[in-house]
Amino acid sequence: MPSSTRESTASITSSIFEYRSVHGRTYQSSKTTEYWASNDEKHIESFDVAHQWMTMMLDDKLYAAPIGDNPQRILDIGTGTGIWAIDMADQFPSAEIDDAQLNWTFEPNSFDFIHVRFMHGAIDDWPRLYRQMYRCLKPGGWFRHMEPDIAARCGNPKVRVWKQWTQLFYAAGEKLGRTFRLNNIRMEKAARDAGFIDMTHRIFNIPYGHWTKDKELKQLGQYAGLYLDLSLDGFALFLIGEVLGWSFEEVEVLVAKMRAVVRNPNNWVNSDM
Known part of the structure; x- marks a missing residue:
């Protein structure tokens, strides 16, 4: 070397x-x-x-989006301990699961599913993140964003x-x-402004x-x-x-x-x- x-x-x-x-x-x-x-x-x-x-x-599900039985590429934003990504890899052994912690270098139309959770207080530009997700998802791809x-x-x-x-x-x-002022209204607006149209929004207590x-x-x-x-x-x-x-x-x-x-x-x- x-x-x-x-x-x-x-x-x-x-x-x-x-x-x-x-x-x-x-x-x-x-x-x-x-x-x-x-x-x-x-x-x-x-x-x-x-x-x-x-x-x-x-x-007792890892996701709610209709991603089918054979997603090939999954992106986990803010992987943390990696437990969600590990469980997804067990459920979909043929899928490639990546993590995004810093800068994005992914090609457009790369992913079938993007997963985001517990990133409040960690992102300086949420609209930009949603635009990146929109750019990197394949046509017909899905994302899930969950925040307390x-x-x-x-x-x-x-x-x-x-x-x-x-x-x-x-x-x-x-x-x-x-x-940390991240709520359902701001999240939904950022998603729509990025170009997403078919969305389901749920609030769990x-x-x-x-x-x-x-x-x-x-x-x-x-x-x-x-x-x-x-x-x-x-x-x-x-x-x-x-x-x-x-x-x-x-x-x-x-x-x-x-x-x-x-x-x-x-x-x-x-x-x-």
């Missing part, structure tokens, strides 16, 4: 493992991505739990910390130039915790509550601590309040997806 190639490869490899460390939690280096959530073992566990309840939400609404609800009117949490995320997103009496939703809610419980400090340390300038102690107090709210079944915490 030529020395220039070895040096280039070594440089790429070292940049991948350059993590930011914030009070014992690790985050991707700004050289590789601007994603705000932690990437350590605790957060990987939480995202695998999230995959479980999101699959349950779709009646940060503005979750609490059934206890005395609880105010959740509204504070939402406003802090909004403020951090604006400071980073990557909005997700309970966090075991407070609901519905048997199926209770199980889903237990997974969703566990996901949130595992994720809170990893979400807050970078966005609220590093971006907004809160002290570690202030972040700890806020996270403790949030966790107590989520764990209390009398608060009926829920959000839309």
Whole structure:
């Protein structure tokens, strides 16, 4: 191998493992991505739990689009732990499944299906992303985009910390130039402006915790509550601590309040997806 190639490869490899460390939690280096959530073992566990309840939400399916029995190329945007892509590869062994983390170099009309989820606060130009998806999908291809609404609800009117949490995320997103104000109206408009015409839009209400009496939703809610419980400090340390300038102690107090709210079944915490 030529020395220039070895040096280039070594440089790429070292940049991948350059993590930011914030009070014992690790985050991707700004050289590789601007994603705000932690990437350590605790957060990987939480995202695998999230995959479980999101699959349950779709009646134990990995997708809802009519992509047929033999899709050949699938693109997963923001692959995360890779669990969705792995499950799709098991279901469609002949399909090639790619991931898009940074710049797009894909040819037009390349993919049968594009999958996007949990990318709020990570994209600086959503209309551009939708245009890229439209360009790269084959004629008749499909995409699915799923995002949680940060503005979750609490059934206890005395609880105010959740509204504070939402406003802090909004403020951090604006400071980073990557909005968390992503809802069904903005997503649908971006898709139509990009050229998509045949769309189905669904809103799922997700309970966090075991407070609901519905048997199926209770199980889903237990997974969703566990996901949130595992994720809170990893979400807050970078966005609220590093971006907004809160002290570690202030972040700890806020996270403790949030966790107590989520764990209390009398608060009926829920959000839309």
